Amino acid sequence: MEDAATIGLWAMAVADFKANTWLFLSMPFTSGVIGYVTNVIAIKMMFYPLNFWGIKPPYLGWQGIIPRKAGKMASIACDTLVPRLITEREIFDRLDPNRVAAEIEKPILALVDQLMEQIMVEYEPTLWESLPQAMRNLIIKRIQDDAPDVVAEIMREIRNNIETVFDLKDMVVTTLIRDRTLINTIFQETGKQEFRFIGNSGFYFGFLFGIFQMIGWMFYKADWQLPFFGLIVGYATNWIALEMIFRPLHPKRIGPMMVHGLFFKRQKEISYDYARLIADQIVTPSNIIEAVLKGPYADRVFTMMAKHIKRTIDDQSGIAKPFVAWTVGTRRYIEMKETAVERIVAKLPETVRAIDAYAKEAMDLADTLAKRLEVLPAPEFEGMLRPAFKEDEWILIAVGAALGFLVGLGQVIVFTLFGNEPEVARTAMQTLASLVGLG
Structure with missing residues (x-):
């Protein structure tokens, strides 16, 4: 039976x-x-x-x-990047202050010429017009002559105090939160x-x-x-x-x-793609300079730069300085220097783009990161990209299950x-x- x-x-x-x-x-x-x-x-x-x-x-x-966890993901990735793979000091130690000054000289000279004229006309147009053209040119020329040395000196001081003026992790996190398409690109390209x-x-x-x-x-x-x-x-x-x-x-x-x-x-292969994207899209010379000037330690950088710029204006005004200080008043003269500092710092991110090519080559970040990433132990390598969204993987799996269930209901109807x-x-x-x- x-x-x-x-x-x-x-x-x-x-x-x-x-x-x-x-x-x-x-x-x-x-x-x-x-x-x-x-x-x-x-x-x-x-x-x-x-x-x-x-x-x-x-x-x-x-x-x-x-995108929802951009900040957390960037923070986790940075915990591996800094200081495990690269540090702020290592990045800046690869830049030669004199070479930076040479690369930036032409745009800095043009900036000094433009701002000096603007500020004097704005604060004391009658006085500036009354100065002989030769004296005006002399003041601007002396400041321009010192500008490259000042840039190199500022670079040395920033490099010597890099941990107190530049936060690499903050820069990466800020950049990725500001542009969520960027973190999508990193994951889509590497994976x-x-x-x-x-x-x-x-x-x-x-x-x-x-x-x-x-x-x-x-x-x-x-x-x-x-x-x-x-x-x-x-x-x-x-x-x-x-x-x-x-x-x-x-x-x-x-x-x-x-x-x-x-x-x-x-x-x-993933290490190469990841390092290239980090170097080309995030830790770029322009982003680094902007982070130094506008990041969490911006006040310290501003104070450091102000000291050098004010001293240069004082030193190079020469015979015109007593005349200017006496005519416009000491307080007014100080205000003019403060304005000069503020406007130079505001214009610097745009001005220092002249060093992008040199800085990218000197830092050699893509090659450095790729070589260090490819020998990273497997748990640390996984830890760079997976943990931040791992806690929500269950949602993706649950969505798959729900969609499968609905299609199964459709099959019942068809049968x-x-x-x-x-x-x-x-x-x-x-x-x-x-x-x-x-x-």
Whole structure:
């Protein structure tokens, strides 16, 4: 009897398959598509939208995990970068103050000429006009002659006190929070192959699960079965893909295969991409200068520069200084120097772009970081990019599961509308009769 029941079950399954061949064959492909689509959506949700979209943050809506956690991610990455891989002192020690002064000389001279004229006309136009042209030119010329030495002197003082005037971590975090597309670019560029793998593997694993789903549906049908399988596919394909990217940390032999997390297998290539993006987009000479002048230690830098600029104005005004100080009053003269300092500092970020090419070559940041990143121990290498969004990975997996569940409900509807149950029953009885010798 048990044999007859088993044969009968197989007969009904075979008959069902014959009657609904295309519906059954569609199941692995549908499952593969579910795996692919849910994985791709999970990837997109990591990056987009850049800003919160919805009713009320943080729950009634969504913002890409990486843009939402830009500050935290940048901070975690910096904990590895500074001082493990590079320091503020190492960056500045590679810059020669005299070479910087030489590179910046032409724009600085033009700036001095422009500002001196502006300030004197603004504060005391009658006095400035009354000075002979030769004396005006002499004052400007003397300040211009000293400008390169002053720049070099300021550079030396900044370099000698770099830890008190420049915060590399603050600069990186500020830059990435200000431009969230930048942190998206870093992750998308460095992890492009891994993200492609997540999408493609979703289809392959989904197809495999779909075969088991198809076999199960042949022998047992319940309304909950297809949504349940859809949920499992959406969940498992995301989870497996993430695990295969980051685990195992070190090569491990499993039977004939050597298994290694894809992220670590490509450590050298990822290190190069990551270092290039950091050097080209974030820790650039312009960003460094701006951070020194406008960062958390800006007041110290301003005081340092003011001291040198005021002294230069005093020293080089020569015979005109007593006349100017007496005519406009000492307080007025001091105000003029203060204004000169403020405007020079305000114009410096734009002016010092002249040193970008030299500074980038001298710092050689991309090559330095790449070489140090590629030999970083696996846990530290993973720690640069994964931890900040790891706590929200469950959301991506849950979304995959939910989408899989919805597609499973759609499958139930399709099978109900297009299935051929009466035909299945009739074919199954004929098959059973022939198998047991009754037909």
